[in-house]
Amino acid sequence: MSTPVALTPYEELEPFTQNENHIENLKAVNSLLKETKETQWEEHIKGIDLLRRLYKYERTFMFTLINDLQLEEVIGSFMTSIRTARAKASIQFVKELFSQYEFEFNANNKPIQLVYLVGFFIPKILKAACSDKGFLREEANKCLTEISNNMFYGKTILVLLRECMDKNQKQVDIAFNTLVNLLNNLERNYLNYYTHWDQIFSGLVNIYSIKKDFYQKKVGKIILLFEELISKERYGEILRNYCKEEDQKILAQAMTYYKKKVLDKGLASTTNTTSKTIKDFIKASKRKQTLKGEINI
Numbered sequence: 001m002s003t004p005v006a007l008t009p010y011e012e013l014e015p016f017t018q019n020e021n022h023i024e025n026l027k028a029v030n031s032l033l034k035e036t037k038e039t040q041w042e043e044h045i046k047g048i049d050l051l052r053r054l055y056k057y058e059r060t061f062m063f064t065l066i067n068d069l070q071l072e073e074v075i076g077s078f079m080t081s082i083r084t085a086r087a088k089a090s091i092q093f094v095k096e097l098f099s100q101y102e103f104e105f106n107a108n109n110k111p112i113q114l115v116y117l118v119g120f121f122i123p124k125i126l127k128a129a130c131s132d133k134g135f136l137r138e139e140a141n142k143c144l145t146e147i148s149n150n151m152f153y154g155k156t157i158l159v160l161l162r163e164c165m166d167k168n169q170k171q172v173d174i175a176f177n178t179l180v181n182l183l184n185n186l187e188r189n190y191l192n193y194y195t196h197w198d199q200i201f202s203g204l205v206n207i208y209s210i211k212k213d214f215y216q217k218k219v220g221k222i223i224l225l226f227e228e229l230i231s232k233e234r235y236g237e238i239l240r241n242y243c244k245e246e247d248q249k250i251l252a253q254a255m256t257y258y259k260k261k262v263l264d265k266g267l268a269s270t271t272n273t274t275s276k277t278i279k280d281f282i283k284a285s286k287r288k289q290t291l292k293g294e295i296n297i
Contacts, residue, residue, distance in 0.1 A: 007089050008049050010096065015057045022061050025054065029065060033074050041083040048075075048089045052096060063113040072120050079124050088139055091128055094121050095143035101150045115155050122147065122159045126166075129174050144174065148181035154196050156182060161203035169214055176218050183225055191230050197242035205247045208254045213261065220258020223251065 016025075032047030051071070054062035066072055078090035097117065106112050125147070128140035147156065160182065163175035183191075194200075208219040227235045239248060 006085070007045060007052070007092055010052070010056070013049075013053045013056050016053070022058065025050065025061075026065055026069075029054075029071070030069055033071060034069065041081070041086045044078060044086050045089045048078075048093050052093055055093075055096060066117070067113055072117060076120065076124050079128055084133060084136065087128070087136055091125065091136065091139045091143055094125065095139065095146050097121075098143065098146040098151055101152060104153050111153075111155070114151075115153050118147070118151050118153060118156050119159050122156070123163060126163055126171050126175055126178075130168060130171050141174075144178045145181075148178050149185055151182070152186050152190060154194055154199075158196075158199055158203060161200065161207065164203075164207050164218060165210060165215070172215070172218075179222070180225065183222075183229060186229075188229055191226070192234065197238050198244075201239070201243040201247055201251065204254070205250050208250060208257075216254065216257055217261055219251070219254040220262065223255055224258070 029047055029050055032043050032050065036043045051062060051065075054065065075090050075093065078086050079094075081087045081090075097114070098121075102112055102114050104111060104115060125140050125143050128136050129144060131137050131140065157179065160175050160179040164172050164179070166172050166175070204219050204222060208216050210216070223235075230238075239251070243251065
């Protein structure tokens with residue numbers, strides 16, 4: 001009985017020889033991933049392993065390879081494969097892809113390939129995080145952790161905001177929590193000097209425009225988080241500079257809604273609990289006095 005093909009543990013991925021011909025590697029990846037049939041899943045896993053080696057030791061070439069061969073489409077299709085070993089291997093590769101931060105712009109001041117891949121893969125990873133297969137969910141959630149810990153790009157924020165509008169509420173919750181974690185890990189100065197706040201505000205308005213409590217409460221939470229991260233004053237300044245007047249009114253409504261539904265409700269709950277505790281204390285005191293009187297009699 002043959003041993004099933006599995007990915008090589010990351011620490012065991014071997015480096016390439018000094019005179020390695022990367023043209024041959026390009027041909028090998030193309031052959032393993034693109035010139036194969038759907039049923040040849042073991043070949044696909046070997047191809048993913050080769051990509052992982054290239055990522056670990058030859059990152060620049062690996063990104064060029066993905067771009068030139070348009071391999072993101074192939075990897076993305078593998079994630080939804082009925083062959084679960086192939087789906088898991090694809091998610092593991094993407095998880096490693098997002099495990100290290102790289103500066104957002106190249107020498108020509110254009111976004112690096114990793115920024116594009118963030119936009120392409122996040123929706124697919126979120127879907128995998130809702131899989132009915134536990135080990136795929138686990139791997140997808142590990143990948144989302146790497147995203148919130150390393151992918152400090154405006155693109156990541158915008159994609160996660162967009163995913164907070166999905167019809168699948170479980171997927172929305174996962175996207176929202178990933179966004180909150182990302183913002184908490186983000187360098188504060190990045191937000192201070194970010195130049196596409198207009199897109200963030202549009203995203204928040206679009207979420208609030210879904211007239212359902214589940215979606216609308218999330219907008220106020222994000223706004224409050226921005227105020228905590230960069231100060232309420234700085235947030236207000238950015239809002240005035242980047243947000244259309246009609247959208248400012250909608251976001252003000254969102255904050256009012258959040259305070260009414262979440263903050264005030266929480267305060268009322270705390271007050272009711274305190275009031276109940278006081279009432280219980282008074283009742284207990286009266287009981288003790290009654291018992292004490294009966295004993296004296």
